[in-house]
Amino acid sequence: MEFMNKSTSNGVLLEEPTLFERSRPGARGTSIPTCDVPKINASAKFGNAFRKNTARLPEVSETEVVRHFSRLSTWNYAVDFGIFPLGSCTMKYNPRHNEEIARSGEISNAHPYDPEEWTQGHMAIIHDLTEDLKKILGMEDVSLQACAGAHGEYTGLAMIAAYERSKNRNRRTILAPDTSHGTNPASAAMAGFRIQQIVTGEDGVLHPDTVRAAMTDDVVCLMITNPNTIGFFEKNVKEFAEILRAKDAFLYIDGANLNAIMGIVRPGDFGCDVIQLNLHKTFSTPHGGGGPGSGPVGVSSRLVPFLPIPRVEKAGNKFVMQYNKPQTIGRVKAFFGNYGVMVRAWAYIKSLGSEGLRAVSENAIINANYLKAKLSNVLAVPLQNANLHEIIFNDNATKVGGLDTTKIAKRLIDYGMHPPTMHFPLCVKNAIMVEPTETEDRTELDRFVNAVKEIVSSGDTGAAPVRVFREKIDEAKAARELKLKYNFNR
Numbered sequence: 001m002e003f004m005n006k007s008t009s010n011g012v013l014l015e016e017p018t019l020f021e022r023s024r025p026g027a028r029g030t031s032i033p034t035c036d037v038p039k040i041n042a043s044a045k046f047g048n049a050f051r052k053n054t055a056r057l058p059e060v061s062e063t064e065v066v067r068h069f070s071r072l073s074t075w076n077y078a079v080d081f082g083i084f085p086l087g088s089c090t091m092k093y094n095p096r097h098n099e100e101i102a103r104s105g106e107i108s109n110a111h112p113y114d115p116e117e118w119t120q121g122h123m124a125i126i127h128d129l130t131e132d133l134k135k136i137l138g139m140e141d142v143s144l145q146a147c148a149g150a151h152g153e154y155t156g157l158a159m160i161a162a163y164e165r166s167k168n169r170n171r172r173t174i175l176a177p178d179t180s181h182g183t184n185p186a187s188a189a190m191a192g193f194r195i196q197q198i199v200t201g202e203d204g205v206l207h208p209d210t211v212r213a214a215m216t217d218d219v220v221c222l223m224i225t226n227p228n229t230i231g232f233f234e235k236n237v238k239e240f241a242e243i244l245r246a247k248d249a250f251l252y253i254d255g256a257n258l259n260a261i262m263g264i265v266r267p268g269d270f271g272c273d274v275i276q277l278n279l280h281k282t283f284s285t286p287h288g289g290g291g292p293g294s295g296p297v298g299v300s301s302r303l304v305p306f307l308p309i310p311r312v313e314k315a316g317n318k319f320v321m322q323y324n325k326p327q328t329i330g331r332v333k334a335f336f337g338n339y340g341v342m343v344r345a346w347a348y349i350k351s352l353g354s355e356g357l358r359a360v361s362e363n364a365i366i367n368a369n370y371l372k373a374k375l376s377n378v379l380a381v382p383l384q385n386a387n388l389h390e391i392i393f394n395d396n397a398t399k400v401g402g403l404d405t406t407k408i409a410k411r412l413i414d415y416g417m418h419p420p421t422m423h424f425p426l427c428v429k430n431a432i433m434v435e436p437t438e439t440e441d442r443t444e445l446d447r448f449v450n451a452v453k454e455i456v457s458s459g460d461t462g463a464a465p466v467r468v469f470r471e472k473i474d475e476a477k478a479a480r481e482l483k484l485k486y487n488f489n490r
């Protein structure tokens with residue numbers, strides 16, 4: 001199998017065959033002495049359990065394997081390469097300090113079946129992280145079991161369903177604004193609820209009259225995101241909480257955007273009953289690629305009895321796994337949840353302290369406002385608000401010349417940057433959504449600003465990206481003729 005090299009101005013990118021294509025009979029990565037143990041008749045001994053043909057695994061050398069995966073690792077854009085300006089989904093740098101702690105032998109060699117006497121230190125970390133998150137959120141208690149934001153949403157809503165059952169009620173409607181993240185209605189449906197959409201005001205936030213007007217006897221919960229998915233801070237949350245409490249209903253806050261409020265305000269103080277966090281967003285644990293995440297859920301006192309088990313509790317001077325919770329919704333994840341992710345978040349919180357966490361939010365807001373100031377005479381800003389933590393542009397100012405949202409995003413790839421979120425949220429046509437986060441310094445923000453300025457001033461230059469190995473692909477064909485299976489007989 002030949003390499004096809006292509007020189008680009010970004011360096012040389014190598015076409016990479018699969019390891020199966022690379023396979024050469026007899027090639028191997030290990031060299032061990034010939035076996036001197038007599039062969040047994042395995043198929044006679046093990047019958048059908050014994051494999052009849054050897055597994056069709058690629059035969060390659062060690063250098064081939066190492067180089068193959070090292071080359072592939074450079075094909076994905078990563079936050080370690082440069083700015084990752086996705087809006088809505090906080091993508092920030094993960095300090096190496098967290099990694100060092102999570103990878104230490106004491107942590108990484110732990111096994112979930114280790115006896116409790118051996119896992120006291122791990123339980124201490126889980127307990128301590130729970131206590132820290134309780135303080136950060138101002139919530140009565142927190143469960144660390146869910147393993148993604150969406151999973152946390154489901155867990156929180158399942159607790160509301162359990163609360164309803166405990167009161168012999170069956171209210172099924174959840175109110176959610178038109179700006180909500182797609183996972184909100186999906187989680188609600190999975191937990192057996194029905195979503196009723198309510199409309200965000202012209203000023204980009206939700207109004208108490210809208211909520212009041214939508215309150216029927218079937219409404220059990222209002223599910224909002226704060227700061228919301230168009231980047232604004234909801235101002236009327238306390239009033240929402242009062243409207244809901246009066247009906248023994250719940251205020252759910254999607255806490256995926258906590259990166260812009262932590263250390264400044266606590267959701268528990270403005271009446272939140274349930275909130276999920278995304279440790280892989282706000283608390284700087286690696287994110288994406290389908291890797292493990294963690295979606296802790298904070299609850300107010302009404303929902304504490306329903307938290308998932310097991311709970312790590314302190315009994316005298318030792319920690320125990322507590323399963324005895326009669327009203328619990330049960331388990332939502334095996335063992336403790338994604339412990340490795342928790343350790344990274346715990347290390348992050350400990351290294352920053354409360355002042356550091358507040359500085360994270362403040363700098364995230366400053367960076368978003370900086371981008372807005374630098375780019376608002378280049379791209380249109382359809383929704384105006386004095387304060388934001390992520391910013392939505394659209395192509396209204398550039399479309400006349402043919403430079404639409406998709407083209408701007410694809411051109412950014414030629415500048416060696418990940419494109420922002422496009423065409424989301426749906427309430428803004430052709431949105432380009434950018435959340436720089438606090439981890440980008442001014443030099444990197446300016447590099448992004450200059451790239452956007454250059455793209456806009458050069459207008460529509462046709463298909464992009466062109467400075468990468470794979471030029472613009474036929475997206476419709478890729479979606480319609482999906483090929484996932486490798487053909488061994490090729």
Ligand SMILES: *Cc1c(COP(=O)(O)O)cnc(C)c1O
Nearest residue numbers: 088089148149150181183256278
């Ligand atoms: C990312 C995000 C989610 C979903 O979180 P996952 O960890 O990806 O499941 C939910 N709501 C909002 C607002 C988000 O940004």
